[in-house]
Amino acid sequence: MRSAKLALAGEPAGAYRGAMKLRQGQTWKCGEEYVRIVQLERLEVGYKTFRSLKGDAGKHGHTSKKDFCRMLKGATLLTGNPEAIQK
Numbered sequence: 001m002r003s004a005k006l007a008l009a010g011e012p013a014g015a016y017r018g019a020m021k022l023r024q025g026q027t028w029k030c031g032e033e034y035v036r037i038v039q040l041e042r043l044e045v046g047y048k049t050f051r052s053l054k055g056d057a058g059k060h061g062h063t064s065k066k067d068f069c070r071m072l073k074g075a076t077l078l079t080g081n082p083e084a085i086q087k
Contacts, residue, residue: 020069020072022037022040022045022065022068022069023037023040024037024038024039024040025037026077026078027053027077027078028072028075028076028077028078029075029076029078030071030072030074030075031075032051033049033050033051034049034050034051034052034053034078035047035048035049035050035071035072035075036048036049036050036058038060039062043064043065044062044063044064044065045062045063045064045065045068046060046061046062047060047061047062047063047068048060048061049061
């Protein structure tokens, strides 16, 4: 019987195409809020949540990459350049 790790390694390369590529400065629309990545490290993410992209008012947060990706499940990436959103 194969282990779960070996079963994943046996999947075709195309099965992993939907993986998230996090980058600093990305803005995601998550429900009624927007989430911007302000600091990206190896295992942690610093982010800021907004109700509207027009103002600077927002709440800062800090979490692990794993929890951050769970938080963004179903979210839509707006752009990798925050200045382009505000124009």
